[in-house]
Amino acid sequence: MIADFLQFEFLRNTLYTGLLIGLIAPLLGCFVVVRRLSLIADALSHVTLAGIAFGLLLEKKMATPLLSPFYAGLGFSVLASLLIEKLRNMFRNFEEIAIPIILSGGVGLSVIFISLANGFTTDLFSYLFGSVSAVSSEDLRVILVISVIVLLVIGILYKQLLVLSFDEEHARVSGLHARVIHFIFMLLTALVIAASIRIVGVLLVSAMMTIPVAAAIRLARGFKQTIVLSILFGETSVIAGLFSGYYFEIPPGGTIVVVSILILLFSFLAQKIMLATKRNRAFEKGVS
Amino acid sequence: MESILHINNIHFSYENKAALRDVSLDVKSGDFLGLIGPNGGGKTTLIKLALGLLQPNKGSIELFGESVSSFKDWNKVSFVSQKANSFNKAFPATVFEVVAMGLTPKIGYFKRFTTKHRTAVKQAVAQVDMSDYLHQNISSLSGGQQQRVFIARALVSQPELIILDEPTVGIDHANVKGFYELLHRLNKETGLTLVMITHDLAGIAQHASKLVYLDQQVQYEGSPEHFTLPETEFQVLRGIRA
Numbered sequence: 001m002i003a004d005f006l007q008f009e010f011l012r013n014t015l016y017t018g019l020l021i022g023l024i025a026p027l028l029g030c031f032v033v034v035r036r037l038s039l040i041a042d043a044l045s046h047v048t049l050a051g052i053a054f055g056l057l058l059e060k061k062m063a064t065p066l067l068s069p070f071y072a073g074l075g076f077s078v079l080a081s082l083l084i085e086k087l088r089n090m091f092r093n094f095e096e097i098a099i100p101i102i103l104s105g106g107v108g109l110s111v112i113f114i115s116l117a118n119g120f121t122t123d124l125f126s127y128l129f130g131s132v133s134a135v136s137s138e139d140l141r142v143i144l145v146i147s148v149i150v151l152l153v154i155g156i157l158y159k160q161l162l163v164l165s166f167d168e169e170h171a172r173v174s175g176l177h178a179r180v181i182h183f184i185f186m187l188l189t190a191l192v193i194a195a196s197i198r199i200v201g202v203l204l205v206s207a208m209m210t211i212p213v214a215a216a217i218r219l220a221r222g223f224k225q226t227i228v229l230s231i232l233f234g235e236t237s238v239i240a241g242l243f244s245g246y247y248f249e250i251p252p253g254g255t256i257v258v259v260s261i262l263i264l265l266f267s268f269l270a271q272k273i274m275l276a277t278k279r280n281r282a283f284e285k286g287v288s
Numbered sequence: 289m290e291s292i293l294h295i296n297n298i299h300f301s302y303e304n305k306a307a308l309r310d311v312s313l314d315v316k317s318g319d320f321l322g323l324i325g326p327n328g329g330g331k332t333t334l335i336k337l338a339l340g341l342l343q344p345n346k347g348s349i350e351l352f353g354e355s356v357s358s359f360k361d362w363n364k365v366s367f368v369s370q371k372a373n374s375f376n377k378a379f380p381a382t383v384f385e386v387v388a389m390g391l392t393p394k395i396g397y398f399k400r401f402t403t404k405h406r407t408a409v410k411q412a413v414a415q416v417d418m419s420d421y422l423h424q425n426i427s428s429l430s431g432g433q434q435q436r437v438f439i440a441r442a443l444v445s446q447p448e449l450i451i452l453d454e455p456t457v458g459i460d461h462a463n464v465k466g467f468y469e470l471l472h473r474l475n476k477e478t479g480l481t482l483v484m485i486t487h488d489l490a491g492i493a494q495h496a497s498k499l500v501y502l503d504q505q506v507q508y509e510g511s512p513e514h515f516t517l518p519e520t521e522f523q524v525l526r527g528i529r530a
Contacts, residue, residue, distance in 0.1 A: 034376065034379055034380070036376075156397055156398065157397070159389070159392045159395060159401070160392060160397070162381075162385070162389060162392075163389045163392045165376075165379075166376065166379055166381060166386065166389060167369070167376075167389075169369050170367065170369060170389075170441075172341065173339055173341070173367040173369075174362065174367075174392065174393045175362040175393050176392065176393060217378075217380050220380055221380075221382060221423060221424070221425055222380065222381055222382035222384070222385050222423070222425065223379075223380055223381045223382075223385055224385070225380075226380045
C-alpha cells in the first residue's frame with residue numbers, strides 16, 4: 001500500500017499535501033485553540049464551500065473556467081476572514097455573533113450555487129469529505145506555497161502571536177501592533193483552511209486544526225511542547241487516515257478525523273496514567 | 289528627583305459623562321504610589337491615559353519628560369493587570385515562556401531569543417522567588433504564585449516604572465502580604481518606581497511612599513500616615529451605602 005503512494009503520481013501528490021497539512025493545520029491550530037477561535041475555523045470552512053460551489057458553477061456554465069473551484073474557495077475564505085473581523089468590531093460586546101452570521105451566510109450561498117449548478121457532483125463530494133485522488137500537481141504547488149508562507153510568518157511573528165494569544169490587554173499595552181498581527185493571523189487561518197480542504201474536506205477541516213491540539217494540551221508542558229505534540233498527532237492522523245482511507249476506499253477526511261479522535265482518547269488515558277504515576281511517586285516520597 | 293510620570297490638569301469624559309476633572313499628579317523616580325478611590329472614581333481611566341491607551345479631552349501627560357502621545361521607549365514601562373480579567377487560565381505556557389513574553393517588545397520582530405535573554409528571564413524569575421517553578425505550566429500555580437510570575441514578566445525588560453492595576457484581586461490574604469513585601473523590596477532595593485491601583489487600603493498604606501485618593505478629582509495626595517478615608521467611602525465599607 002505504501003508502495004502505491006510512492007509509485008503513482010496522484011497518490012504521491014496526496015501524501016505530500018497531507019504531510020504539509022499535518023504540519024501547518026495543527027501549528028496554526030495551536031494559536032486558534034488557545035485564542036478560543038476554534039469556531040471561526042468552522043465558519044471559514046463553510047464560506048470556502050460557497051467559494052468552491054461558485055467555482056464549480058463557473059466551470060459548468062462557462063466553456064473555459066475563469067476561476068478554478070480551489071482558487072474560488074481560497075478567495076472566499078480570505079474575504080470571509082476580513083468580514084469576520086469587520087463584524088467583530090461592529091459588535092464589540094457580542095463578538096461571537098460574527099461566527100453564525102458568516103457560517104450561515106456561507107451555507108446559504110453554497111446551497112444557491114449548488115442548486116444553480118444543478119446539484120451535487122462527484123467533485124463537490126470530494127471537496128466536502130476530502131479525496132485521495134483529487135490532488136493535482138498544481139494543487140500541491142499552491143499548498144506548498146501556502147505552507148511556506150505560513151511557516152515563514154509564524155517564524156517571524158511567533159513571539160508576538162504568543163503574547164497576543166496569552167494576554168491581549170498586555171499585548172496592546174506593550175506597544176505590539178495587536179490589530180495588524182491579528183489581521184495577519186486571520187488571513188493565515190483562511191489560507192490554511194483553503195489548503196486543507198483537498199485532503200480533509202470542507203466539513204472536517206476545522207478538526208485538523210483543533211483535535212490534535214486538544215490532545216496535545218492534555219499532555220504538554222508549555223506552548224512549544226504543545227506545538228510539537230500537535231504536529232506529531234496531526235501527521236500521525238494524516239498518514240494513518242490517508243492509508244486507511246485508500247485501503248478501505250473511504251474519503252480520507254473521515255478516516256483522518258477518526259484517527260485524530262482516537263489519539264485524543266489515548267491522550268486522556270495517558271494523562272490519567274501520568275497523574276497516577278505522579279501521585280504514587282509523591283506518596284512513596286512521603287512514606288520514605 | 290527625576291519626574292517619571294507627570295499628569296497636568298487633565299479632563300476626560302466617556303461620551304458626555306465626565307470621568308476625570310482637572311487631575312494633576314507627579315510621580316518621581318523611586319516613588320511607590322498607591323492609587324485608591326471608589327469604583328467609577330477614574331483610577332483605571334487615569335492609568336489608561338498614562339499608558340496612552342486613551343487620549344485626554346484636555347491637559348497633558350508626560351512619561352519620562354516626553355509627551356505620552358509621542359513616547360516610544362515603552363521598554364521603560366511595564367504593566368501588570370488584574371490577571372482575572374485578561375489571563376486565559378488554561379493557557380498551556382510554562383513560567384519561563386510567560387516571563388519571556390515580557391521581552392517580546394524589546395526583541396522585536398526579526399531578532400531571535402538568545403542566551404542573554406534566557407539569563408534575563410531566569411534572573412527575573414529568581415527575583416520573585418519562583419525559580420523552582422520555571423518549567424511548570426502557569427495554570428498549575430496558585431493565584432499568588434501566578435501574580436508573582438506576572439511581576440517577573442514585568443521586571444524582565446528592566447523597566448523603570450511598573451504600573452499595577454489591582455494585582456491582588458482574587459489572591460488569599462497570606463499571599464497578598466508576601467506580594468506587598470515583594471513590591472516593597474523591589475522598590476527599596478532597586479529603586480523601581482511603582483504605581484499601584486488597589487482597594488486594599490490597609491495593605492497599600494503600609495508599603496506605599498505616597499497615596500492618592502481619586503474620585504474624579506484628586507481628593508488626597510500625600511503620605512499614607514495622614515490619610516483619612518472620606519465619610520462616603522467609609523459608609524460603603526461599613527455597608528451603610530451601596
